[in-house]
Amino acid sequence: MRERLQNHLETAKLIGSDDRILVGYSGGADSTCLLTLLVELGCDVVAAHLHHGMRVEADREANLSEAYAESLGIPFLMGRADVPLIAEQAKIGLEEAGRNARYNFLNRAASGFSCSLIATAHTADDQVETILFRAIRGAGLAGLAGIPEQRDNIVRPLLPFSRTETRAYCEANGLWFHDDPANEDLSNSRVRLRRLVLPELEKSHPGARANLLKLGKIAAEETKFLDGMAAAALEQSEMPLNDSLGFLSSSVEVAFHRPRLESLPAILFKRAIKLAVRSLGAELTFAQMSTLERLGSDGSITTDEGEIAIEWNTERIHIRSLDVESPFRHPLTVPGETLADSLGWQMTAMEAVYDGLPIARRDLTANISAASIRGPLYFRSAISGDEMQPLGYENQRKVSDLLSEAKLTSAARKRIPIVFDLIGPIWIPGVCVAERTRPIARGESVLQLSFGPLVTDE
Numbered sequence: 001m002r003e004r005l006q007n008h009l010e011t012a013k014l015i016g017s018d019d020r021i022l023v024g025y026s027g028g029a030d031s032t033c034l035l036t037l038l039v040e041l042g043c044d045v046v047a048a049h050l051h052h053g054m055r056v057e058a059d060r061e062a063n064l065s066e067a068y069a070e071s072l073g074i075p076f077l078m079g080r081a082d083v084p085l086i087a088e089q090a091k092i093g094l095e096e097a098g099r100n101a102r103y104n105f106l107n108r109a110a111s112g113f114s115c116s117l118i119a120t121a122h123t124a125d126d127q128v129e130t131i132l133f134r135a136i137r138g139a140g141l142a143g144l145a146g147i148p149e150q151r152d153n154i155v156r157p158l159l160p161f162s163r164t165e166t167r168a169y170c171e172a173n174g175l176w177f178h179d180d181p182a183n184e185d186l187s188n189s190r191v192r193l194r195r196l197v198l199p200e201l202e203k204s205h206p207g208a209r210a211n212l213l214k215l216g217k218i219a220a221e222e223t224k225f226l227d228g229m230a231a232a233a234l235e236q237s238e239m240p241l242n243d244s245l246g247f248l249s250s251s252v253e254v255a256f257h258r259p260r261l262e263s264l265p266a267i268l269f270k271r272a273i274k275l276a277v278r279s280l281g282a283e284l285t286f287a288q289m290s291t292l293e294r295l296g297s298d299g300s301i302t303t304d305e306g307e308i309a310i311e312w313n314t315e316r317i318h319i320r321s322l323d324v325e326s327p328f329r330h331p332l333t334v335p336g337e338t339l340a341d342s343l344g345w346q347m348t349a350m351e352a353v354y355d356g357l358p359i360a361r362r363d364l365t366a367n368i369s370a371a372s373i374r375g376p377l378y379f380r381s382a383i384s385g386d387e388m389q390p391l392g393y394e395n396q397r398k399v400s401d402l403l404s405e406a407k408l409t410s411a412a413r414k415r416i417p418i419v420f421d422l423i424g425p426i427w428i429p430g431v432c433v434a435e436r437t438r439p440i441a442r443g444e445s446v447l448q449l450s451f452g453p454l455v456t457d458e
Contacts (some may be wrong), residue, residue: 001169005037005157005353014155015117020044021155022115025076027065030121033166034158038119039072046071048109050102051080061178068176068298075113079105095188100418101213103435110153122147122156125163128209131216138286145202198346230272237261237272239316242412244364245430247453249411251344252280253320257311258295259382266293273310276319282308284418324414332419333446338379339454343415347379347429348450361391362406364452368426368437370445375422388425390432400427406431419449 009015021038025031025047038045047069051062062078070077086095106118106344127146134143149159158166170177186192203206237260240246241253254276261269270289277284282303286290291301292310298310302322325342332338334349354367386399403413409430419427426434429451437448 001165002037002297004041006041008160009157012149014045014150014157019117020115021117021119022046022048022106022110022113024120025049025065027061028180029167029170029177030123030163032175033169034119034121036175039074046113046115048076048106049103051078052077052083052098053080053286054083064176103317112184117253118154119260120156121158123158123161123163123166124213127216128212129190131212133190135191142221142223144215145223146216183330226271227275230268230275232278233264233268234272242408245412247344248415249409252324253409255316255318256316258315259318277308280319280321282307320411324411327381330378332377336376344451344454346454350448352446352448354439354442354446359391362430362432364429366437366449367446369439370447372437373421377419377421379417379419381414387423389435391435391438393435402431447457
């Protein structure tokens with residue numbers, strides 16, 4: 001089995017030579033097999049065990065799991081979660097609550113131990129059950145693809161192997177493992193599927209498990225192909241937002257040319273919208289996807305959790321997050337750089353000499369007369385009642401009107417930083433600069449402010 005796993009890892013390129021791997025280790029046969037094999041293959045491994053707080057035997061199992069990890073000479077981390085309480089508070093089932101708790105724990109543990117990958121011990125049997133479970137719940141093609149072998153930093157090396165094989169490996173090598181009584185609890189729908197439905201399917205249709213795996217593989221291949229086509233269509237149909245300030249809201253909204261998207265076959269049109277919504281961290285229900293088949297001239301829908309709105313008119317489909325950052329206010333670093341990681345921008349302030357060139361109202365660089373600045377500078381989001389006298393104007397204007405005239409979206413208006421001194425606004429990047437800060441003469445001392453997308457070392 002070790003050679004088969006090694007060949008699989010090399011072929012699938014799941015684990016690199018420099019990867020440190022956090023293994024979700026329950027102490028069951030599957031995770032014991034995975035943990036042991038990865039250690040034997042020379043991988044850099046950390047074992048992570050979550051105590052679910054549901055069974056009296058759990059303390060003993062956690063201690064034995066720790067002892068086994070120590071016998072392998074690898075680090076061991078144990079976490080605790082009150083799964084019944086999580087389920088009650090979130091109003092979800094125990095199975096879902098346990099899964100959420102596990103992945104939250106594994107992600108935190110991976111970060112704490114500098115692990116680049118998280119490995120879980122899902123097997124081919126888990127894949128069969130997942131595909132069948134999703135099929136009877138009405139999943140689409142992507143759902144029928146089952147459990148992905150890799151998603152982000154999570155890998156599942158044992159998907160080509162059965163539970164029979166993992167158990168046989170443990171028994172043949174005299175490895176300690178325990179059986180979770182929950183795997184025999186017929187009140188659990190997945191257990192009923194495993195113990196009652198699948199055996200009957202095999203009796204009626206020998207090879208049913210293998211056929212379900214084949215279905216998953218076909219669905220995965222076709223999903224990948226269709227997603228690629230949909231992604232290409234999105235790229236060709238994307239409409240820029242907020243001009244030079246597009247980077248302000250690129251992580252929370254996107255817009256597309258509706259006629260171009262609607263020229264696609266219906267299946268690609270819906271898949272494209274679904275991909276765009278998913279890129280902003282949400283999912284559409286089947287009913288919502290059906291709504292997209294018959295768009296009127298104007299309309300909107302919101303995802304069930306209220307995270308994302310999809311709005312459309314005859315020309316544009318606009319998808320935006322409804323959870324944009326709260327109002328902010330922070331001091332500006334002068335001189336130096338101010339970085340806003342969560343908002344994706346940076347601002348630089350440096351002392352300079354005015355070159356005498358005309359000042360552009362909507363530039364991303366501003367020359368502020370040093371003599372005009374009163375007190376320390378800071379930046380904040382716009383609030384109702386803000387006013388300033390823009391360059392070239394004789395009177396005060398509402399900041400909200402200036403942002404509207406700049407054709408900024410709602411998300412960009414909430415995210416754009418306005419630079420203030422003690423008197424009031426002096427610069428709205430890409431929108432306008434205050435008349436009172438205009439430098440008068442060439443060679444005058446100025447504070448040069450520059451605004452742009454956050455630049456990282458990655």
